[in-house]
Amino acid sequence: MSPQNSNFKPTRRNFLSSAGAGFGSVALSALTGQNLIAGSVSQKIPHHFGKAKSVIFLFMEGGPSHLDLFDPKPLLRKLAGQKLPDSFETPVTAAGEVYSPLLPDKRKWAQHGESGLWISDWLPKHSAIADDLCVIRSCVTDGINHAGGMCQMNTGAVFGGRPSLGSWVSYGLGSESRNLPDFVVLKDSNAMVVNGVRSWGSGFIPSTHQGVLLESNDPPIANLNNPASVSAEVQKQKLAFLADMNRDHLKTRSSHSDLEARIKSYELAFRMQATAPEAIDLASEPESIKSLYGLDQAETKTYGRQCLLARRLVERGVRFIQLYHGAGSKWDSHSNIEGNHSKLCHQVDQPIVGLLTDLKQRGLLDETLVIWGGEFGRTPMSEKGNGRDHNSTGFTMWMAGGGVKGGQTIGATDELGLYATEDKLHVHDIHATVMALMGMDHTKVIYTHKGRPERVDMNEGHVHEGLVNGATS
Amino acid sequence: MKPFIYFATLLVFSANSILADEKVFTAEERAWWAVQAVVDPAVPSQAGKEWARNEIDHFIFRKLAENHLHPAREATPLELVRRIYFDLHGLPPLPEQVDDFTTAYEQNPETALSELIDQLLASPRYGERWGQYWLDVVRYAESDGYRQDAYRPGAKDYRNYIIRSFNDDKPYPQFVREQLAGDIIAPGDPDVLIGTSFLRQGIYEYNNHNVRMHWDIIMTDMTNVTGEAFLGISIGCAQCHDHKFDPILQKDYFALQAFLSTTSWPTDVPLATxxxxxxxxxxxxxxxxxxxxxxxxxxxxxxxxxxxxxxxxxxxxxxxxxxxxxxxxxxRTPFEEQMVMLVQRQIxxxxxxxxxxxxxxxxxxxxxxxxxxxxxxxxxxxxxxxxxPKGFVATDVSAKPVVPVIEKRGEKFPVEPAFLTLLDQPAPAIKPTDSNSGRRLALADWIASEENPLSTRVITNRIWQGHFGTGLVATPNDFGNLGEAPSHPELLDWLTTRFVKGGWRMKELHKLIMMSSTYRMTAKQEPTSSESLTDPGNRLLWRFPPRRLSSEEIRDAMLVASGEIRFPSTDRPGSVPGSSPYRSIYVKKQRNKPDELLNCFDAPLGFQSAPQRPETTTPTQSLLMINDSWPLDRAKAFAKSLQFTESGDWRKNIISAYQRALGRMPSETEIDKAKNFIQTLTSLRGDDEQSIESTSLGFRTNSEKFKSVKGIELGSQALNLQRGSRFEQLEIDTTLGSQHDAFTIEAVAHLDSIYPDGTVNTLVSRWDDNRNTSGWFLCVTSTKSRYQPRNLLLVLNGVDYDGQPKYEVVVSNLRVPVGKPVYIGTSVAAHPVSKGGRQGEVTFYLKDLSDPEAKMESVTISHSVIGKLNDSSFPVVIGGRSQVGHLWDGQVSRLTLSENQLPEEQLLLHQPKAGLTRILDLDFSDSTDRSPAPNAGWYGRGASDSLQDSVTDFCHLLFNSNEFLYLY
Structure with a gap:
């Protein structure tokens, strides 16, 4: 599969005549006068890459502890209460917990599935999906604080202003849905995600590609409902009159494709008004599906609803769906990690298992890449006696579906889980790999900004083929 | 990762020469157009003799002719006047301004144009428009930009300074020196010192303990923006390696940074003389x-x-x-001082x-x-x-410089300040002061020098871009090989020369450009086939480029049309929320929480220099324009000021609407269409009112918000009170009269939202807000109430024991939840409740009906109003106070009014069987919009009248139209 942008070499000519080419896709990136340079992709990417059509990013905001979930460290228990041995390089951490005693984990660990993947008892249901997960234990980021970490995991830079990963995917692949945005964001509470709306912003690429926040209250999308004084019939009349006015205006200006694009954008807005409420209405879902996602339990119903919505959006062609759990850094457990993580893990365990199971039974998992992780992990050193500080130098994420080889572990951290030591994947590498899994060569999906050819990975990322081929092959 | 660290001390040998020696530039590299001296080219005065009005036109015509293209016809005065007002003020002209200009233009086009331009350039609105371009370039915003995103109260002083600088037509060299070195040239002059706020515009994280990395990010950002803003070079590429496409060395990057690297971000410098x-x-x-x-x-x-x-x-x-x-x-070394400065700020x-x-x-x-x-x-x-006031300004950390260091092959080389190696210029003369390294001034002087080939062209190009949307160099922050070559290199040099020789005055350059025939071409000309083949992007200017309005212009133009726009009365104003009627440049700019409308139409967030804005077209914009309350409210104010009446002169009104929104007369067809549209909508709304079958707007089924209610009998529907609609309040005539000095109100209700300010949400009332009349109202407080939000209050206005008028607020301190069905009961005694007493009492009851476990809360409070509480000439009002606002936003599913103070066991919640005399008991089962309840009528200020609503819709569509959003 080759992305539609890959052969798109705009000239002013096709730019001017591309007006009717559809919305939210290549035509619009061209409309801004920006050129998208991308060569032929297919020969550069191994053929087994590029299966995913959609991404669901399960974002555990605040930094979940890899040491208590996917990356067991027996030495941590042995050295419990001692200081970090001198053989370790001194890290820089957010709260300066460099010399605090090492905090042992209190988990029961077991190997799961046929593959024998290590998962702790904080995620008991995950056993069922162990063979689908590719656990990456060697993730690295530059952001030591939430703002920088979130910014980098979303946009590649600790510093604001760049397009988010979802925007790059939307830009590179274009739209499959005629009635919904390409990039949709959901969060589990009214709390705002760190860095606010720019976490799903489009940075310097056209805002057509920015994420749209889907709220759980009414209306689900900002300004989706008619104003109170405007009934459905009045709205219809208004839009008809507007279209008439705009068409009159267009008659003598048909060369300017922005004008027609705006006429179409009102039509799309109107379709969204009709489509979005249906897309998020779970009434038609059978009880068995609802309980698969944990909707029948008080603790799991919120994230379960998000996961179920994500599947419905994938079915409707949405490209990139980000599901924030713990919006506003709730996973941030500087103290009392036991209380914090046991509650939060329980909230996501069943919903995530439900999502993967459901995608699989519908045959959607092969073309849907599911990503799990936070902006960083947590330190082996304790904080405030029973918590852990931020760890940016080694942490775990996992991917599943979309052609990823499940039941494997990639990379490793040192014996205490502080630094990634083998097969390091910097955030740039993760982004490059996600692009590859969606069939795009990240070095070819380029947006020229202020004279510089910009890429998702800031020219530093490498695709880790082990995700598909297996770590050792 | 980063190939350098800061060295605190100067090393004895100079690295500049060592590193520079490694690079020999090729002839091609030396021929880079942007670093060649600016020349004063000969004007091709024969080109387009007939058409040209000034030299600009000759240059433009020559290029067009070379490509067998022709300039478009001249724009009409109507097109011109709208273009000029938006261009210089970012605002549409008022109808009388259009008339004045077209009349004068008929007399003498040249004088009319010249006078209009002079007049607009002299207005303070000019700086508010052109200052915005510079604020975009320097990534201006008013918050820190990281997680905390703290507000920067001092940032607005810089914005105001920029606006003043443009209005004062400050010569560009002074503008540059003030921003890069105001602390050196005039530390005692707050109006100069504030310029250094340029160096403070980067983002800051209040709790980043990795101060070394944090300062590195700040310095990198400062260096990049300085290079882009003043020199038009994308020097950021050279941070990690020699520039791959331009003859800029890694050393050049750090040599530029070396001018800035001693900068300090003080928090204690007052902005005072x-x-x-x-x-x-x-x-x-x-x-x-x-x-x-x-x-x-x-x-x-x-x-x-x-x-x-x-x-x-x-x-x-x-x-x-x-x-x-x-x-x-x-x-401490100077670098260590910088680190300590960051540490101290956190402490x-x-x-x-x-x-x-x-x-x-x-x-x-x-x-x-x-x-x-x-x-x-x-x-x-x-x-x-x-x-x-604390100055949001920059100084130096010491007179001794902080020296950046490049690491190469394990060796560390300190880098001295220097200009691009390619330019072969002598080392800058640096004069430190007692407390300042003096380095930034040396940089400023170089940038502000007449001989600088980059800075002079860069600013000239930015001004051209402001007028035509695209610069002669289309990449205003990058004059390098990754940018675009100039479309008219001679014209750029000719203009640059004029600008510099004329004392670097922008206003003169504006006028020179705007008086040209090139500027006066129409945008309303379709390309011929040769134009779309040869120059589809209009880089050669065969017509005036059409453009969409910027986000600020869109917001401001709505405010102008509605007549609501406000301008500050001083040149040092504060910042305002987006909901205010002040023009957009004064809207508070929070990096992580941008104003919805401005952000939606491509205003930059303030993280990177934004020399050009994209013009996007998105469904989010359409949804906002057609459904958000802000544009609709502007349309409402617009419609109101048009004063449509059923028997009035609609033709005149429609013409006025077109003139105010679009700056032109409508055609006869357009007038007819508008009339028909308003009529259709009005009768549609009338039908809605009359048709019982049509969707009820004033009522909603109980299954929506009251599904969870158990133990209270409800009907099938709830009264649906919506602020801003004609269903704001329901007025009911009752028999509750002055003889009733005790009564009980009970309601099952749902509050959808509270006001963001201190306005209260009235559930039931009987008062017109006049202290001289009797009355009362039961309400819930809002966000900024002095009684805390969501507090249930009863306000009484009657007489006290001595017969004196008495106004009293009875505070329950029971908190009404928002977004949940609740039971609210209030029993009132406006008579002494004990023998010989002087006080009455009120008992409040509250229960959350969404939670079966919730307990009923109640409280009894004494008060001193003991008489004259009910005036039977007023109706009882549900959802507001007699036509004065303070509205309930939400539903009421049942409402009762009973005689006497009911004991708790007789309240609705306990399902009393019989024996009660209710003055009123509404469950809205049979209600329709037309007959909501016996003896009852709607009141809604927002849209009580379907004609007014429909005119609002018409005005709203003018705002949504392409003609409004585009200058085309």
Missing amino acids: PEQLAEFQQKEAVWKEATKEIRAQLAELKFTQEEAKRKTEVKMFPEDIQTMYHKAGDD DYQTERINFEKSFEKHPDKLKQWKSLNEQLKAFDHLKPTPL
Whole structure:
């Protein structure tokens, strides 16, 4: 599969005549006068890459502890209460917990599935999906604080202003849905995600590609409902009159494709008004599906609803769906990690298992890449006696579906889980790999900004083929 | 990762020469157009002789002719006047301004145009428009930009300074020097010093303990923006390696940074003249002397806490940084001073937030002393001068420079300030002062020099771009090989020469450009086939480029059309929320929480220099324009001012609407269509009102919000009160009269939202807000209420025991949840409740009906209103107060009014069987919009009248139209 942008070499000519080419896709990136340079992709990417059509990013905001979930460290228990041995390089951490005693984990660990993947008892249901997960234990980021970490995991830079990963995917692949945005964001509470709306912003690429926040209250999308004084019939009349006015205006200006694009954008807005409420209405879902996602339990119903919505959006062609759990850094457990993580893990365990199971039974998992992780992990050193500080130098994420080889572990951290030591994947590498899994060569999906050819990975990322081929092959 | 670290001390050998030696530039590299001296080219005065009005036109015509293209016809005065107002003020002309210009233009086009341009350039609106371009370039915003995104109160001073600089037509070299080196050239002049705020525009993280990395990010950002804004070079590419496409070396990057690297971000520099400062210090000395003893005691009390906090905080930083912190000031290198500055700022942040009162909780003696000392200190407040505004400005950390270092092959080379190696220029002359390295001034002087080939062309190009949307160089921040070559290199040089020789005055350059025939071409000409083949992007300007309005222009144009726009009365205004009617440049710019409308139409967020804005077209924009309340409210104000009446002169009204929104007369067809549209909508709304079958707007089924209610009998529907609609309030005539000095109100209701301010949400009332009449109202407080939000209140206005008028607020302190069905009961006694007493009482009841476990809360409160509470000439109003607002937003599913103070067991919640005399009992089962209840009528200020609503819709569509959003 080759992305539609890959052969798109705009000239002013096709730019001017591309007006009717559809919305939210290549035509619009061209409309801004920006050129998208991308060569032929297919020969550069191994053929087994590029299966995913959609991404669901399960974002555990605040930094979940890899040491208590996917990356067991027996030495941590042995050295419990001692200081970090001198053989370790001194890290820089957010709260300066460099010399605090090492905090042992209190988990029961077991190997799961046929593959024998290590998962702790904080995620008991995950056993069922162990063979689908590719656990990456060697993730690295530059952001030591939430703002920088979130910014980098979303946009590649600790510093604001760049397009988010979802925007790059939307830009590179274009739209499959005629009635919904390409990039949709959901969060589990009214709390705002760190860095606010720019976490799903489009940075310097056209805002057509920015994420749209889907709220759980009414209306689900900002300004989706008619104003109170405007009934459905009045709205219809208004839009008809507007279209008439705009068409009159267009008659003598048909060369300017922005004008027609705006006429179409009102039509799309109107379709969204009709489509979005249906897309998020779970009434038609059978009880068995609802309980698969944990909707029948008080603790799991919120994230379960998000996961179920994500599947419905994938079915409707949405490209990139980000599901924030713990919006506003709730996973941030500087103290009392036991209380914090046991509650939060329980909230996501069943919903995530439900999502993967459901995608699989519908045959959607092969073309849907599911990503799990936070902006960083947590330190082996304790904080405030029973918590852990931020760890940016080694942490775990996992991917599943979309052609990823499940039941494997990639990379490793040192014996205490502080630094990634083998097969390091910097955030740039993760982004490059996600692009590859969606069939795009990240070095070819380029947006020229202020004279510089910009890429998702800031020219530093490498695709880790082990995700598909297996770590050792 | 980063190939350099800062060295605190100067090494003895110079690295500049060592590193430079490694690079020999090719002839091709030396031929880079942007670094060639600006020449004063000969004007091709034969080209387009007939068409040209000034030299610009000859250059433009020559290029067109070379490509067999022709300039478009001249724009009409109508097109011109709209273009010029938006261009210079970012605002549409008022109808009378259009008339004035077209009349004058008919007399004498040249004078009319020249006078209009002069007049607009002299107006303060000019700086508000053109200042925005510069604010975009320097990534201006008013918040820190990281997680905390703290507001920067001093940032607006820089915005105002930029606006003033444009209005004053400040020569560009001065503008440059003030921003890069205001602290060196005039440290005592606050109006110059504020320019250095340019160096403060980067983002800042209040708790980043990796101060080394944080400062590195700040410095990198400062270097990049300086290179882009003033020199038009994308120098950021050269940070990690020699530029791959331009002859810029990695060394050049750090040589540029070396000018800036000594910069400090102080938090204690006042923005004041020496006189103001002296006066302040004199007054402060008096206060200090008077309070010496008290403050010393306070300091002693605070010492332990502060010390402890400081110690914990310092320990959070890396060890080497802690060592720097603990060094004596004299022993620190300038770089170490910068690190300590960042550490200190974090410590201050923490210590300023210690809650001493709380920390003394276990030491009653200390707490007592603390409180008493603070009381004593307060007694001297009259002596304390008003604090001086803190300057959001930059200075140098010391006279000794901080020297950046490049690491190459394991060796470290310090880099001295220098200009691009390619330019072969002598080393800059740097004159340090007592406290300043003087380096930034050397950079400013070079940028502001007439000989600088980059800076002079860059600013000239930005001005051209402001007028035509695209610069002669289409990549205004990048004149390098990754940017675009100039479309008209000679014209760029010719203009640059004029600009520089003319004293670098922007206003003169504006006028020169705007008087040209090129500027006067129409945009309303479709391309011929040769134009779309040869130059589809209109880079050669065969017509005037059509454009979409910027986000600020869109917002401001709506405010102008509606007649609501406000301009500040001083040149030092504050910032306002987006909901205010002030023009957009004054809207508070929070990086992580941008104004929805401005952000939606492509205003930059303020993280990177934004020399050009994209013009996007998105469904989010369409949804906002057609459904959000802000544009609709502007349309409402617009419609109201048009004064449509059923028998009025619609033709005249429609013409006026077109003139105000689109700056032109409508055609006869357009007038007819508008008339028909307004009529159709009006009758559609009338039909809605009359048709019982049509969707009911004033009522909603109970299954929506009251599904969870158990134990109270409800009907099938609920009254649906919507602010801003014709269903704001329901007025009911009742038999509740002056004889009723005790009564009980009960309601099952749902509050959808509360006001963001202090306005209350009235559930039931009987009063017109006039202190001279009797009345009462039951309400819930809003966000900024002095009684705290969501407090259930009953306000009484009657007489007291002595027969004197008495207004009293009875506060329940019961909190009404938002977004949930609730039971609210209130029994009122406006008579003495005990024998010989002077007080009445009110009992409040509240129960959350969404939660079966919830308990009923109740409270009884005495008050002194004991008579004249009900005036039967007023109706009882549900959802508001007699036509004065304070509206309920949500539903009421049942409402009863009973005689006497009902005992608790007779309340609705306990399902009393019989024997009750209810004055009113509404469950809305049979209600329709037309007949909502017996003896009842709607009142809604927002849209009580379907004609007004429909005119609003028409005005709203004018705002949504392409003709409004585009200058085309």
